[in-house]
Amino acid sequence: MKTNLASWRDEWGYHLLLLIAVFLMLWPIVFMLSTSLKDLNQVFESTLNPLPFPPTFDNYTNVLENFPLLTYIWNTFYIAIIVTLSKALTSVLAAFGFVYYDFKYKETIFNGMLLTFFIPITVLIMPNYLLMAKLGLLDTPYGVMLPSLVDGMGVFLMRQTMRGIPKPLLEAAILDGATPWQILRKVVLPLIKPSVLAISILFFINSWNEYFWPLLILQDKSNLTLPLALQMFISAEGGSEWGVAMAVATLTSLPPLVLYGFCQKFIINTFMQAGVKG
Amino acid sequence: MSNVENNNEYSIIFSGVKKAYGKTVVIENLNLEIKKGERLILLGPSGCGKTTTLRMIAGFEEITSGDLFMDGEQVNDLPPGERNIAMVFQSYALFPHMTVWENITFGLQLQKLPKDEIAKRAKEAMEILHLEGYENKKTHELxxxxxxxxxxxxxxxxxxxxFLLDEPLSNLDAKLRQKARTELVKLHEMFKPTMVYVTHDQIEAMTVAHRIAVMNQGRIQQIDTPYNIYHHPANTFVAGFIGSPAMNILEAQVLNKCLVIGQSAVKLPQSLREQIAAREKVYFGLRPEACTPAFGDAMIKGKVDFVENTGNLQTATLRLADGASLYVQDSHQDAHLEECTGVDFAWENVCLFDAETGVNLELGGK
Structure with missing residues (x-):
C-alpha cells in the first residue's frame, strides 16, 4: 500500500504541485486576456469566469482608435533597444577582459562588480534621481536609459560563457597573429552568439517591462512608456475602464512573450551554463 | 653566449632558463639546443615540464629568468603572434564555427596574403594530407x-x-596513431622545419625523433638519439622510463671479483674488475630482451612467477632469491618459459649505475 502511495506521489503528486504552481502563475495572464475580451457589463458580472461570452474586440478597436499606442510603443522600444545594445556590448567587452587578460586586482574588481547585485534598488534610486536632475535629464528617455547602460549580471553571465571556450582555440588564434579585437570578433563572438542573444532578449524584456524608474523620470504624456501609459486606465483617469486597460496590457506584454517564445532554448542554456560552470 | 647566438646550426636555444609559478619552480635551469630542421622530442611523465618547455617556445609561458633564442635572436619578450610558429594542439583547437577551409586559411587571411596565394597554399597542403573534398565540412562532421x-x-x-606539436596523436586510436606517425615524419622530410614534439608515448618518441630529450621534474635527464637513449641510458630514470617492459634494474653487491645479484654471484669480467673494485654496491641494468632464459645452471637464478604471451613474444616474471623481480622476454614461441630456472646474459648488454646518484657508469655496455 505504501509503495503504491509512493509511486502515486512520484508519478502524479509532483506533477500536481507543478500544475498548481503553473496555474497560479498563469492566472493573471488568463485574467488579463479574458477581461480584454469582455465588455464592461461582463467584467463586473462574471469577474472570475475566464471565458468571455460572447467575446468582443471592442476594447482593442477602442485602444487602437483613441489611444496613441504607436507613440508609446516607440518610446518604450527606443529606450529598450538602446539599453539592450549597450548592456550587451559592455557585458561582452568586460567579460572578455576578465577572462582573457591578467591584470592587477582583477578578482577584486570582479567581486566588487558582483557585489552590486546585492544593493537594493531603493538605495540607488535617490542618488540616481538627483544625478539625472543635475544632468538635466528628467523627463527625457536618456534619464531612463543612463543608469541602466551597464549590467553586472550580464558581465557575470558572459564571463561564465566565455570561460567555457577551450583555451587552445584562443592560443591558436594568437599564434596566427590575431589581435585581441580579431579574437573577440572572429573566434569568441561566433562561439557565444546564442548566449549573447539570450541575455540581450532578457535585457530587452526587462527594460520593456520596467515601471518604477521611468515613473520617476518621465512626466510628459508624450514621453511615457507602455507600462506607464497602462497606468492611466487604472488610476485617476478612468478607474472603470478595465476592459480597455487589459487590452493595452495584452498588447504591451505581447512583444516580450513572442521574443521569449522564440529564444527560450538559448535563454535556458545560458543560465544552465552559468549554473554548471560557475 | 654571443658565439651561441650566432651559431646557425642551432635554431632554438634555451640558455639557463627557469620557469616558476609563484614559488613553485617547474623548470630549474634548462639548457637545450635544438638544431635547425631536426625533429626533437620532449619525452617524460606527466608534470615533468615538457609542455611548459614547448609553451615557452610558443610564447604562451613567460620565462622567469634565463634566455630563449630563436635563430640567434633573443625572444623572451616577443609576443607569440610574432614568432612565426606553427603549432598543433593536443585537442586540435579547430574553430567549431568555421569550415575546414576557413580553419586552414584563417592564419593566412589574418596575414593579409593575396587571395590566390592563400588558395594555392591551402590546396597544396590539403592535397598532401588527403583532405580534398572536405573544404566545406564543419569540424564536427569530421x-x-x-x-x-x-x-x-x-x-x-x-x-x-x-613546428610545435603538443601530444598531437594522443586522441587517436592505436592503428591510426601508427599511420599518423609515419605521415608526420614524411611531412617533416618534405619541408624540414625545426620540429619540437611533446609526447609521453615512448614508441612515438623512438619512431619520430632525430633526438629525444627525456625530462623529469623539470630537468633534462638525457638528450640523445633514440638508439643511444635506449642502449646507453644516462641514468636509472631514463633506463626505467624507456622500454616496455622497462629495463631490469637490480641492486648488486660487489664482492670478491663478483657481483651478487639476488643472491646469485656472477663473476665480473677482467675489464670491469678494477673499475668496480672500489665500490660496495652498484645498480645492475639489463633489458628484458637481453636476458636469455636458462634451463639448468643460470648466471642469475630465480623462479618463474608467471608468463605472459603477447603472440610474438613471451614475457616471464622471475622472482629472485632476495625477492626482487626480473623480466625476461623471449621471442621463441616453443620455449617453455615457465620451466626456466634463471637467466644468462652477455656483459656487453649490461648497464651499471652508481648506487647513489643512479648515473650510468658506462662500463658494462661499452
Whole structure:
C-alpha cells in the first residue's frame, strides 16, 4: 500500500504541485486576456469566469482608435533597444577582459562588480534621481536609459560563457597573429552568439517591462512608456475602464512573450551554463 | 653566449632558463639546443615540464629568468603572434564555427596574403594530407583522424620554420596513431622545419625523433638519439622510463671479483674488475630482451612467477632469491618459459649505475 502511495506521489503528486504552481502563475495572464475580451457589463458580472461570452474586440478597436499606442510603443522600444545594445556590448567587452587578460586586482574588481547585485534598488534610486536632475535629464528617455547602460549580471553571465571556450582555440588564434579585437570578433563572438542573444532578449524584456524608474523620470504624456501609459486606465483617469486597460496590457506584454517564445532554448542554456560552470 | 647566438646550426636555444609559478619552480635551469630542421622530442611523465618547455617556445609561458633564442635572436619578450610558429594542439583547437577551409586559411587571411596565394597554399597542403573534398565540412562532421589532419594542415600552410606539436596523436586510436606517425615524419622530410614534439608515448618518441630529450621534474635527464637513449641510458630514470617492459634494474653487491645479484654471484669480467673494485654496491641494468632464459645452471637464478604471451613474444616474471623481480622476454614461441630456472646474459648488454646518484657508469655496455 505504501509503495503504491509512493509511486502515486512520484508519478502524479509532483506533477500536481507543478500544475498548481503553473496555474497560479498563469492566472493573471488568463485574467488579463479574458477581461480584454469582455465588455464592461461582463467584467463586473462574471469577474472570475475566464471565458468571455460572447467575446468582443471592442476594447482593442477602442485602444487602437483613441489611444496613441504607436507613440508609446516607440518610446518604450527606443529606450529598450538602446539599453539592450549597450548592456550587451559592455557585458561582452568586460567579460572578455576578465577572462582573457591578467591584470592587477582583477578578482577584486570582479567581486566588487558582483557585489552590486546585492544593493537594493531603493538605495540607488535617490542618488540616481538627483544625478539625472543635475544632468538635466528628467523627463527625457536618456534619464531612463543612463543608469541602466551597464549590467553586472550580464558581465557575470558572459564571463561564465566565455570561460567555457577551450583555451587552445584562443592560443591558436594568437599564434596566427590575431589581435585581441580579431579574437573577440572572429573566434569568441561566433562561439557565444546564442548566449549573447539570450541575455540581450532578457535585457530587452526587462527594460520593456520596467515601471518604477521611468515613473520617476518621465512626466510628459508624450514621453511615457507602455507600462506607464497602462497606468492611466487604472488610476485617476478612468478607474472603470478595465476592459480597455487589459487590452493595452495584452498588447504591451505581447512583444516580450513572442521574443521569449522564440529564444527560450538559448535563454535556458545560458543560465544552465552559468549554473554548471560557475 | 654571443658565439651561441650566432651559431646557425642551432635554431632554438634555451640558455639557463627557469620557469616558476609563484614559488613553485617547474623548470630549474634548462639548457637545450635544438638544431635547425631536426625533429626533437620532449619525452617524460606527466608534470615533468615538457609542455611548459614547448609553451615557452610558443610564447604562451613567460620565462622567469634565463634566455630563449630563436635563430640567434633573443625572444623572451616577443609576443607569440610574432614568432612565426606553427603549432598543433593536443585537442586540435579547430574553430567549431568555421569550415575546414576557413580553419586552414584563417592564419593566412589574418596575414593579409593575396587571395590566390592563400588558395594555392591551402590546396597544396590539403592535397598532401588527403583532405580534398572536405573544404566545406564543419569540424564536427569530421572523424578524429580527419580533425588531426586538418590541424596539421592548418599548421603546414603557414610554412613556418618552427613546428610545435603538443601530444598531437594522443586522441587517436592505436592503428591510426601508427599511420599518423609515419605521415608526420614524411611531412617533416618534405619541408624540414625545426620540429619540437611533446609526447609521453615512448614508441612515438623512438619512431619520430632525430633526438629525444627525456625530462623529469623539470630537468633534462638525457638528450640523445633514440638508439643511444635506449642502449646507453644516462641514468636509472631514463633506463626505467624507456622500454616496455622497462629495463631490469637490480641492486648488486660487489664482492670478491663478483657481483651478487639476488643472491646469485656472477663473476665480473677482467675489464670491469678494477673499475668496480672500489665500490660496495652498484645498480645492475639489463633489458628484458637481453636476458636469455636458462634451463639448468643460470648466471642469475630465480623462479618463474608467471608468463605472459603477447603472440610474438613471451614475457616471464622471475622472482629472485632476495625477492626482487626480473623480466625476461623471449621471442621463441616453443620455449617453455615457465620451466626456466634463471637467466644468462652477455656483459656487453649490461648497464651499471652508481648506487647513489643512479648515473650510468658506462662500463658494462661499452
Amino acid at each position: 572523424s578524429g583522424g580527419q580533425k588531426q589532419r586538418v590541424a596539421l594542415c592548418r599548421a603546414l600552410v603557414k610554412q613556418s620554420p618552427y
